[in-house]
Amino acid sequence: MEDEKQQKAEELLEDAERLVIDSIAETMDLYGVTPSIGRLYATMYFKHDPLTLDDMKNDLGMSKPSMSTAVRKLQDINIVKKVWRRGSRKDLFMAEKNFFQYFSHFFGDKWEREAKLNLSSINDAIEKLQEVLNMEEIDVEMKRRAEQDIQQLTEYRNYCHWLERLVESVESGEIFEFLPIEDTDSKRDES
Amino acid sequence: MEDEKQQKAEELLEDAERLVIDSIAETMDLYGVTPSIGRLYATMYFKHDPLTLDDMKNDLGMSKPSMSTAVRKLQDINIVKKVWRRGSRKDLFMAEKNFFQYFSHFFGDKWEREAKLNLSSINDAIEKLQEVLNMEEIDVEMKRRAEQDIQQLTEYRNYCHWLERLVESVESGEIFEFLPIEDTDSKRDES
DNA sequence: AAAAACGTTAAAAAATAATTTAACAAAATT
DNA sequence: AATTTTGTTAAATTATTTTTTAACGTTTTT
Numbered sequence: 442m443e444d445e446k447q448q449k450a451e452e453l454l455e456d457a458e459r460l461v462i463d464s465i466a467e468t469m470d471l472y473g474v475t476p477s478i479g480r481l482y483a484t485m486y487f488k489h490d491p492l493t494l495d496d497m498k499n500d501l502g503m504s505k506p507s508m509s510t511a512v513r514k515l516q517d518i519n520i521v522k523k524v525w526r527r528g529s530r531k532d533l534f535m536a537e538k539n540f541f542q543y544f545s546h547f548f549g550d551k552w553e554r555e556a557k558l559n560l561s562s563i564n565d566a567i568e569k570l571q572e573v574l575n576m577e578e579i580d581v582e583m584k585r586r587a588e589q590d591i592q593q594l595t596e597y598r599n600y601c602h603w604l605e606r607l608v609e610s611v612e613s614g615e616i617f618e619f620l621p622i623e624d625t626d627s628k629r630d631e632s
Numbered sequence: 633m634e635d636e637k638q639q640k641a642e643e644l645l646e647d648a649e650r651l652v653i654d655s656i657a658e659t660m661d662l663y664g665v666t667p668s669i670g671r672l673y674a675t676m677y678f679k680h681d682p683l684t685l686d687d688m689k690n691d692l693g694m695s696k697p698s699m700s701t702a703v704r705k706l707q708d709i710n711i712v713k714k715v716w717r718r719g720s721r722k723d724l725f726m727a728e729k730n731f732f733q734y735f736s737h738f739f740g741d742k743w744e745r746e747a748k749l750n751l752s753s754i755n756d757a758i759e760k761l762q763e764v765l766n767m768e769e770i771d772v773e774m775k776r777r778a779e780q781d782i783q784q785l786t787e788y789r790n791y792c793h794w795l796e797r798l799v800e801s802v803e804s805g806e807i808f809e810f811l812p813i814e815d816t817d818s819k820r821d822e823s
Numbered sequence: 824a825a826a827a828a829c830g831t832t833a834a835a836a837a838a839t840a841a842t843t844t845a846a847c848a849a850a851a852t853t
Numbered sequence: 854a855a856t857t858t859t860g861t862t863a864a865a866t867t868a869t870t871t872t873t874t875a876a877c878g879t880t881t882t883t
Binding site for chain 1: 637656750778789791797813814
């Protein structure tokens with residue numbers, strides 16, 4: 442009787458967590474994070490103590506090397522950190538649970554890389570195109586195309602610089618002055 | 633002699649475009665767009681007239697069905713549009729070249745989906761967890777866990793709502809009041 | 824010092840995803 | 854009306870990625 446209730450509660454709790462785990466994983470998949478890695482993060486999101494590779498292995502039912510590489514990728518995008526606790530000699534990992542931090546790392550880091558990568562190629566390209574424009578006796582049509590490309594790339598460059606400033610404002614937290622974090626906690630509505 | 637110059641110019645121009653095409657494709661790959669689809673978009677970015685499937689086929693050296701599905705995916709993320717021109721009865725496609733529009737569609741649409749998807753599961757989950765809390769004679773440890781989960785999910789919900797507002801401000805253009813698009817055109821520096 | 828535990832790398836296997844060829848349906852042309 | 858053109862779907866193939874098992878080196882424990 443008591444046990445039945447206990448079991449019902451456990452089921453509810455696990456259903457609840459699974460529901461969110463699935464949708465977090467699906468979301469991450471949307472941005473190119475593989476389902477397993479997404480599920481690993483999502484699973485860790487509900488753990489309140491740091492996890493070992495063996496914990497992950499058991500939770501996801503996968504091999505240890507898989508967990509090793511998966512957790513490294515999560516570390517690469519800065520949404521999982523290695524933590525230290527005296528006692529266990531196993532590596533311990535903890536998920537970033539603040540989604541604003543998550544956002545900042547996941548998108549901020551990628552935007553930064555995107556801007557850098559593209560600015561470099563845009564500038565190289567514009568240089569080459571300028572060279573074409575500076576050449577004499579060149580086909581008019583080709584010059585027109587070079588000019589058009591330069592025009593377009595200049596706009597693209599503006600976008601990259603904008604991205605850089607977006608990253609700044611996300612990483613500094615400045616963006617939250619413009620778009621404040623509102624507490625829509627339903628508890629207050631219930632009163 | 634003349635031809636040599638002409639060829640040199642053409643080479644420069646093509647190198648310039650290829651440089652940017654590669655980095656756009658690499659960038660898109662960063663967010664889970666497959667290399668071929670990324671390269672298709674990047675190629676279209678440099679075309680000033682709409683393209684047919686056969687054009688794409690020739691440009692990328694791929695089959696027509698591949699182009700058909702690739703271009704549909706680009707349409708799905710709203711960065712390529714079908715256009716109509718009298719005369720040709722083939723379908724014609726044009727890439728979105730304004731990267732601010734690109735950004736808005738690529739991230740805005742995904743964030744919107746992300747928020748919706750997760751809000752739905754978060755609310756369902758919180759409901760289940762509340763149910764656990766309302767049950768009597770339940771293991772203290774389990775109630776604690778349910779409470780902790782609710783707390784965490786409430787914060788997650790705040791993030792999702794923030795995302796929704798971010799999408800709004802990106803799609804309305806409001807964000808550019810906070811982060812203005814600056815023209816960093818180097819021509820002005822040359823003066 | 825030997826044995827066990829731990830995490831990673833390497834190679835092999837399995838699973839997915841991308842791509843093509845072939846077949847098809849709809850529309851336009853002759 | 855028959856033929857061609859066009860875009861898509863389906864099936865088959867190829868390529869890529871993910872996952873595992875096996876092997877390895879390091880560190881810790883005994």
